[in-house]
Amino acid sequence: MSQVPLSHILFVSTALFFIGMYGLFTRRNMITMLMSVELILNSVNINFVAFNKYLYPDKLEGVFFTLFIVAIAAAEAAVAIAIIINLYRNLRSIDVEAADEMKF
Amino acid sequence: MMSASAVVFYILSFFILVTGVLAVTSRKIFRSAIWLLFSLTGIAGLYFWLQMEFIAAVQIVVYVGGIVVLIIFSIFLTQQSGKDLPAPVRSRAIFSVLAVCAGFLFTCMLVGQYTFGAAGRPAAPGNVAGGVSVGNAVGDIRVGNGTGDMSVGNIGRQLLSTSEHGYVLPFEVISILLLAAVSLLQ
Numbered sequence: 001m002s003q004v005p006l007s008h009i010l011f012v013s014t015a016l017f018f019i020g021m022y023g024l025f026t027r028r029n030m031i032t033m034l035m036s037v038e039l040i041l042n043s044v045n046i047n048f049v050a051f052n053k054y055l056y057p058d059k060l061e062g063v064f065f066t067l068f069i070v071a072i073a074a075a076e077a078a079v080a081i082a083i084i085i086n087l088y089r090n091l092r093s094i095d096v097e098a099a100d101e102m103k104f
Numbered sequence: 105m106m107s108a109s110a111v112v113f114y115i116l117s118f119f120i121l122v123t124g125v126l127a128v129t130s131r132k133i134f135r136s137a138i139w140l141l142f143s144l145t146g147i148a149g150l151y152f153w154l155q156m157e158f159i160a161a162v163q164i165v166v167y168v169g170g171i172v173v174l175i176i177f178s179i180f181l182t183q184q185s186g187k188d189l190p191a192p193v194r195s196r197a198i199f200s201v202l203a204v205c206a207g208f209l210f211t212c213m214l215v216g217q218y219t220f221g222a223a224g225r226p227a228a229p230g231n232v233a234g235g236v237s238v239g240n241a242v243g244d245i246r247v248g249n250g251t252g253d254m255s256v257g258n259i260g261r262q263l264l265s266t267s268e269h270g271y272v273l274p275f276e277v278i279s280i281l282l283l284a285a286v287s288l289l290q
Contacts, residue, residue, distance in 0.1 A: 003110040010215045012117040012150075016124055018208045023128030025200035026192040031178055032133060035140050038171060039124055042147050045159075053154050055220060060254065060262055064271050066159055067263075070166050071278045075285035077171045081178045082289050088182040 009050040016043035030084050030094045034077065041073045113153055120146040131188045133179055141172045158256050 016039055023036030045066045052062025084094050091098050106114075120143055127139035144167045151160035192200075263271050 003107045004113050006220055007215050007218075008113070008117075011212055012120065014208060014211045014215065015121050018204045018211075019121065019124045019128055021207070022200050022204045025203070026197055027128070027189075028192075029133065029189055031175060031182070032128070032136055032189070035136065035175060036128055038140065038167070039127070039143065042144065042167075045163075046147065046150065049151060049154055049156055049159055053156065060259060063156070063159060063254070063259055064263060064274070067162060068274060068278055070162055071282060074166055074170060075282050077174055078285050079288060081174055084178055085181055094182050 006050060006054040009054075010047065013043040013046040013050070016040075016046070028095050028097060030080075030087070030096060033096070034080050034084075038073065038077070041069060045069055109153075113150075116146055116149050116153060120150065131191070133183055133189055134176070136189075137172060137175050137179060140175070141168060144168055144172065156254065158254070158259055 020036045020039035020043065023039065024033055027033050027036065048062040048065045048069070052059065056062070087099055088094050123139045123143040123146060127136050127143055130136040130139060144163065148160045148163040148168070151157075151163055262269065263275055266272050
């Protein structure tokens with residue numbers, strides 16, 4: 001583990017973050033956008049764990065932030081999928097362009 | 105000459121990035137979910153490589169066992185089978201690639217310029233000394249006392265500790281958030 005510098009792990013997590021951003025920009029399907037959000041949250045988790053391991057190996061703060069982010073991501077996915085399925089029942093579509101009823 | 109550990113890291117990160125790209129570009133939504141599954145499993149492998157076994161286990165249980173299964177369920181409930189996703193608009197795809205590449209290069213430049221301290225730690229001597237003394241003052245709980253103990257027992261004790269550097273309040277707030285999310289689904 002010590003042969004790999006911290007910046008290489010940060011490069012990987014940065015690349016994963018921007019892959020998620022690309023998915024969020026190009027996809028119009030709500031489920032695939034949710035998958036992009038999961039990729040972004042995971043890149044943040046990699047950052048927290050790598051900083052904790054490399055810079056403060058005697059502390060546990062990064063582990064706790066990662067656990068809380070995982071818990072919030074689980075809650076967010078559950079709520080988002082409930083919303084998506086309700087939207088599909090009403091509109092027969094889960095395209096973000098179709099959900100424009102409340103648009104001014 | 106790269107050691108075996110470094111080779112494992114580069115193979116793992118290549119796997120994560122390639123499956124991540126396939127997850128956001130695949131035309132079939134079910135394949136996209138399966139590529140996401142592979143990417144999340146690769147991230148769990150990265151946590152194992154960092155010797156964070158507990159986080160890796162949480163990653164597999166919550167993401168691979170929970171969220172991806174939920175996503176696949178919702179795909180089966182909302183998609184017509186065998187229908188491809190529409191290709192993104194060409195102008196939007198070009199703009200997205202340009203914006204993502206610009207952001208990636210900018211962030212990599214910033215990360216590459218930053219030096220993380222000569223001893224792998226940013227220069228903050230007062231802060232470090234304070235942390236150690238607080239860790240010793242906790243006494244029985246043994247929080248941050250320089251042993252580098254990342255065992256599950258230590259994580260659990262600090263997570264539920266009510267003393268300084270304990271995380272019991274965020275823990276309870278998260279449990280109420282999860283309860284509210286579950287009760288919303290009724």
